[in-house]
Amino acid sequence: MKKIIFLSVILLSVFNITAQSGKLVEDGLFKVNALLPGVSYEVGVGERTAINAEAIIGFALRGTSNVETEFGLYLGFAADF
Template sequence: MKRLILLFVLFTIPFSLAAQRDKHVEEGQFKINLINPGVEYEMGIGKNQTINLGLGLQFGASGSGRREFNYAFLPALNAQYRYYYNMDRRLGKGKRIDGNTGNYLALSGTLFTSDVIIGNIESGSGTAGFMGPVYGIQRTYPKGFNYSMEFGLGLYFATDENFEAIDTGFGPTVSFSIGWVIGKRKNK
């Protein structure tokens, strides 16, 4: 049995190394964001797929009518599975893809704490979140300047301190970030 496992590992290593060389996305890149202050790490997991993890302050707003507008900057943790669908087309047109410059479809999930840093929303004692599909555009320039925009529609939820649901609903999400990619990018 041990020999069979060893043969399997030795047989699959060359194929997985070849798949790493054929990636269009970066193996890993660290980003610092300014608009929603925080940090992100994006890791390549396939030819055109990444996992993006972010930690920072997120802006949120809601309103129900002309007189009510609530907003807050809240600590948040975000995770996304991204599929960059236009990398081959960009390469065919002679455009750059370094720094994961491209358009993507993503499954996004965000958890917010109830600790309002800035805003007019009263702090609670639970958590809130969003999950759903988003469409995004990311551009990274040679000196590391980076921006991304995304929008989508998904499920918003809020829980109390015992993680019991207190509110759910569907709604839009819009996100915009400006920042810098730190370190060298390998794809050109």
């Protein structure tokens, strides 16, 4: 039984090592966000680095008890490395 467990651990570690040898990020990844409506595109620029650009539509409600309440839709853009 010990030999089977030992052999299984060795085989799984070999598969894990070969799986990690390639690029760790996708070349291009397009995402759609339904919770906060928007789209995002991620591009791999290196073996472990990526650039992400995102455009969203944000909701805002502004007002107090003595002022007229306003509702707005606002466009937003974000990018990160």
